[in-house]
Amino acid sequence: MKIKLFICSLLFIQFFSGCKESKPQDSIKENYNDYSKSDDQSTGGIKMIPIDTPIGKFNVWTKRVGNNPKIKVLLLHGGPGGTHEFFESFDGYFPNESIEYIYYDQLGSYYSDQPNDNRLWTTERFVEEVEQVRKALKLDNSNFYLLGQSWGGILAMEYALKYQKNLKGLIISNMMASAPAYNKYAEEVLGPKLPPAVFSQIKTFEKNKDYTNPKYTELLFKYYYTEHILRMPIEKWPESINRAFKHLNPNVYVYMQGPSEFGITGDATLKNWDITDQLKTLTVPALVIGSQYDTMDPKHMEWISKEVQNGRFLYCPNGSHCSQYDDQEHYFPGLIKFLKDVDSGDFLKSL
Numbered sequence: 377m378k379i380k381l382f383i384c385s386l387l388f389i390q391f392f393s394g395c396k397e398s399k400p401q402d403s404i405k406e407n408y409n410d411y412s413k414s415d416d417q418s419t420g421g422i423k424m425i426p427i428d429t430p431i432g433k434f435n436v437w438t439k440r441v442g443n444n445p446k447i448k449v450l451l452l453h454g455g456p457g458g459t460h461e462f463f464e465s466f467d468g469y470f471p472n473e474s475i476e477y478i479y480y481d482q483l484g485s486y487y488s489d490q491p492n493d494n495r496l497w498t499t500e501r502f503v504e505e506v507e508q509v510r511k512a513l514k515l516d517n518s519n520f521y522l523l524g525q526s527w528g529g530i531l532a533m534e535y536a537l538k539y540q541k542n543l544k545g546l547i548i549s550n551m552m553a554s555a556p557a558y559n560k561y562a563e564e565v566l567g568p569k570l571p572p573a574v575f576s577q578i579k580t581f582e583k584n585k586d587y588t589n590p591k592y593t594e595l596l597f598k599y600y601y602t603e604h605i606l607r608m609p610i611e612k613w614p615e616s617i618n619r620a621f622k623h624l625n626p627n628v629y630v631y632m633q634g635p636s637e638f639g640i641t642g643d644a645t646l647k648n649w650d651i652t653d654q655l656k657t658l659t660v661p662a663l664v665i666g667s668q669y670d671t672m673d674p675k676h677m678e679w680i681s682k683e684v685q686n687g688r689f690l691y692c693p694n695g696s697h698c699s700q701y702d703d704q705e706h707y708f709p710g711l712i713k714f715l716k717d718v719d720s721g722d723f724l725k726s727l
């Protein structure tokens with residue numbers, strides 16, 4: 377009797393062991409960290425990509441994280457003149473989901489070449505730069521997702537308007553489709569929420585174009601940036617954010633955006649940028665991310681998601697302009713779901 381029980385036990389163990397071994401393997405997850413067959417293995421995923429411009433050739437910095445032949449997300453940072461460092465929080469979320477992503481410093485940014493020529497700082501030239509980066513990285517509409525945050529959102533929208541045939545998905549994070557509408561929101565909605573004396577001082581500094589006054593910067597950081605850029609006390613801002621601001625190229629930033637995040641001010645070249653009447657031409661699957669406390673109107677962001685032909689809105693109720701840091705509990709699950717829904721073909725079914 378004992379022998380029979382022993383034999384039965386062995387058969388039982390072998391049966392369930394066999395079932396366990398027959399479980400399908402996730403080849404993408406298994407190969408996610410394998411750089412052994414890549415030409416960027418020796419540099420840890422970093423590539424300096426040559427870019428042709430109207431005034432000559434320069435190099436831009438990129439760094440690939442992970443391998444996923446079906447989902448590759450190129451990250452377009454804000455500024456203009458910012459850096460990929462604004463996205464370093466992605467390291468805590470994308471690898472666990474086997475999502476490949478590519479950090480990228482645009483021309484003029486800290487890790488790339490920084491020519492001092494304002495002829496380079498046009499939206500049209502930046503679009504062509506992104507297209508050259510895409511080709512160099514061999515991205516196409518079977519795997520290429522473009523995510524732009526803030527100014528990167530402007531660039532992502534402009535790229536999609538010209539090259540959406542190359543995209544698998546588009547993510548517009550924390551950026552409206554109209555600079556005048558953004559300025560109006562800052563002036564009529566966010567400004568009046570400041571203490572009246574503070575708002576008055578800020579407007580006086582801007583009227584006098586006294587943007588370099590330390591008091592002007594102090595007021596913006598104390599009363600505006602900690603409410604609408606990143607909702608944390610300054611002393612608790614993540615090191616990556618502080619590093620990104622430290623590395624900001626003021627020449628590019630001021631020329632295109634102006635000296636402040638309180639609207640696009642001064643003689644900034646983006647001051648009249650508006651593509652609201654072109655959004656209907658976008659057919660690529662699109663995720664639009666808006667946040668309650670953002671410098672951008674979340675209702676406008678929701679409108680964009682309905683104006684494009686194939687859009688979805690992701691709302692971050694606790695987030696500000698950098699909701700990838702201050703509302704991660706909504707930002708990343710919604711973003712990851714979008715990427716996986718598009719990849720699986722379930723995007724339309726889930727609307």
